Amino acid sequence: MIGSGVGTRSWIGLCLGLVTASTIASATATAADCPGNPGALGTSRTLVVDPREHPLLGTMQYRETLPLRDHEVVLTFDDGPLPKYSYQVLKMLADECIKATFFIIGSQAKANPDGVRRLVAAGHTVGTHSMNHPLTFDRMPIEKAEAEINGGIEWTQAAMTDPSALAPFFRIPGLMRAEGVENYLASRGIQVWSADFPADDWRHVSSDRVYQLAMQRLEAKGKGILLLHDIQARTVAALPKIIRDLKARGYRIVHVVPATADRPATPTESVEWLMRPPSETVPIARWPRVPNFVFARTEMLPAPALADLNTELPRPVALSRHIAAQASAPILPVPGRDIFEIPEKSLAVLMASSSRRTATRLVSAEPAAAPLTPSPKNGKGKGKARAKTAAATPHGAQPAHGAASKRPAQRHAATPKPTRVASLKKRQQ
Numbered sequence: 001m002i003g004s005g006v007g008t009r010s011w012i013g014l015c016l017g018l019v020t021a022s023t024i025a026s027a028t029a030t031a032a033d034c035p036g037n038p039g040a041l042g043t044s045r046t047l048v049v050d051p052r053e054h055p056l057l058g059t060m061q062y063r064e065t066l067p068l069r070d071h072e073v074v075l076t077f078d079d080g081p082l083p084k085y086s087y088q089v090l091k092m093l094a095d096e097c098i099k100a101t102f103f104i105i106g107s108q109a110k111a112n113p114d115g116v117r118r119l120v121a122a123g124h125t126v127g128t129h130s131m132n133h134p135l136t137f138d139r140m141p142i143e144k145a146e147a148e149i150n151g152g153i154e155w156t157q158a159a160m161t162d163p164s165a166l167a168p169f170f171r172i173p174g175l176m177r178a179e180g181v182e183n184y185l186a187s188r189g190i191q192v193w194s195a196d197f198p199a200d201d202w203r204h205v206s207s208d209r210v211y212q213l214a215m216q217r218l219e220a221k222g223k224g225i226l227l228l229h230d231i232q233a234r235t236v237a238a239l240p241k242i243i244r245d246l247k248a249r250g251y252r253i254v255h256v257v258p259a260t261a262d263r264p265a266t267p268t269e270s271v272e273w274l275m276r277p278p279s280e281t282v283p284i285a286r287w288p289r290v291p292n293f294v295f296a297r298t299e300m301l302p303a304p305a306l307a308d309l310n311t312e313l314p315r316p317v318a319l320s321r322h323i324a325a326q327a328s329a330p331i332l333p334v335p336g337r338d339i340f341e342i343p344e345k346s347l348a349v350l351m352a353s354s355s356r357r358t359a360t361r362l363v364s365a366e367p368a369a370a371p372l373t374p375s376p377k378n379g380k381g382k383g384k385a386r387a388k389t390a391a392a393t394p395h396g397a398q399p400a401h402g403a404a405s406k407r408p409a410q411r412h413a414a415t416p417k418p419t420r421v422a423s424l425k426k427r428q429q
């Protein structure tokens with residue numbers, strides 16, 4: 001038994017080496033105990049989880065995942081039971097004394113109740129995966145989602161000799177998560193299982209590819225929940241290679257079961273439910289503090305990260321540095337037009353303070369600057385320059401060109417009248 005109370009944390013810290021050693025020893029013992037297969041991968045330990053304490057699992061979509069140690073793997077299989085393939089998967093797992101978790105579709109359980117009974121009899125954990133596997137959980141009305149969830153539970157339990165054998169674990173079809181669905185499941189004490197990595201075994205890829213992806217993604221994270229499908233020929237073909245490699249690379253299988261009145265949850269620290277717990281050995285002070293908002297929206301993704309699914313992403317449009325800088329720059333209020341204008345009264349001051357040539361130019365050009373609409377005789381370049389000036393003014397501050405051109409006399413009558421220095425400079429060029 002693991003101690004409890006204040007001393008637990010330090011005890012775990014001090015005895016980490018001992019725990020690791022005992023884990024390996026128990027794994028070896030389990031494998032050795034596998035009848036007829038002394039070299040079996042086996043199941044290294046059973047992890048008891050309380051869905052009410054950790055309602056959302058799997059780093060593909062959620063902040064938390066199972067509290068696994070390095071090189072620990074949980075195998076999960078979705079969409080069965082389908083005798084043709086599911087029974088082959090069952091046989092392979094039995095030969096290696098591996099315990100896994102299966103997420104059952106209600107309609108499959110209805111069609112193959114014996115498949116569900118075999119899973120339970122073999123000691124695997126059985127959760128559910130909806131009634132009909134619709135890929136619209138993220139947008140269907142909550143009543144429909146509830147009916148899908150309950151239908152799956154009802155038919156899976158109906159297939160069991162003992163309905164209490166059903167684990168309160170649910171995987172949303174296609175991982176199409178929605179808050180309403182998660183809240184409903186949480187209210188019923190059902191744990192939502194996303195995953196830490198898939199192997200793309202539902203896609204039209206070779207079994208070798210499934211095996212490669214499973215191992216590559218596992219190696220990248222070092223531990224986690226692997227999502228597979230026991231209704232695919234390519235999964236059946238890939239599984240022996242995956243098991244062989246897990247063994248060769250020192251991975252250990254963990255069997256996950258729900259806590260019950262007689263079976264308390266395995267004691268864990270909250271930090272263990274993170275894939276990458278902040279390490280005490282990292283000199284945090286050397287790194288700049290990352291603002292919270294960066295992570296504010298990443299706790300739950302709308303769907304699996306595309307990178308996890310190895311999806312072909314559209315090539316990002318290459319932005320020039322200038323555009324990229326503009327895109328990331330904060331939006332500033334547009335300056336008022338009058339800050340670029342010089343009231344006519346100020347011209348006298350300007351004349352006194354600037355050179356005679358500049359002042360003369362400003363005065364002689366002023367009357368021509370008033371009409372806002374260029375005459376049809378104006379050159380192309382001038383029209384463009386004017387358009388540019390108009391675009392630089394605040395929205396709505398500039399009168400409509402047509403209106404201005406119809407009332408030139410009114411405009412001239414207004415005093416004091418501003419002079420557009422920018423326009424004047426263009427005009428003189």
Ligand SMILES: [Zn+2]
Nearest residue numbers: 078079173174
């Ligand atoms: Zn599925």
